[in-house]
Amino acid sequence: EIVLTQSPATLSLSPGERATLSCRASQSVSSYLAWYQQKPGQAPRLLIYDASNRATGIPARFSGSGSGTDFTLTISSLEPEDFAVYYCQQRSNWPSFGQGTRLEIK
């Protein structure tokens, strides 16, 4: 089983700042990694797939990078609606999620 470890667990930033979230896999997942955003009481939403491709309708301020075992989700300039929990997910093997990073307002 591939384990995904996200860091930090909580990230406190202000609107307008840049956010950098990390996801590390216990073994290579090639580029088979996605990022999701989840707001309280809502289902997750797909942001990025195959490490760097934005899903339909996702703003350009969201970008993904990485391959192998190390991946990054970057939000270039935080909007108020971006404060949420973010999960990475791999599909290289049995699909699994990271434990999440909570992005909160500082």
Add this chain to the structure above:
Amino acid sequence: EVQLVESGGGLVQPGRSLRLSCTASGFTFGDYAMSWVRQAPGKGLEWVGFIRSKAYGGTTEYAASVKGRFTISRDDSKSIAYLQMNSLKTEDTAVYYCTRDFPTYCGGDCYVDYWGQGTLVTVSS
């Protein structure tokens, strides 16, 4: 517009069974693998299992935590996916999401591009 609507959740005693349904609309249901993903209260996401499209054999795969107890099936004529849960345990308490897997060629190990609103299953005596 793609829509996934789950039903069938509720309170059930340990050891009992429950069947969830997921009614899909807005896309050609038979072309996609479908999954169930759960989230325990205040916790992260766990992939429960998936069912491939008929083009990929219509077979199923399950997480180790539910294998032998849960069964996923599909009725492409009605655009419905099912999750039959037997021998329920308290640790199965969670919101269960029905999901459409993406891309269509993934055949099983996929991402999710659409999620239902979720249905809460509470296993408690």
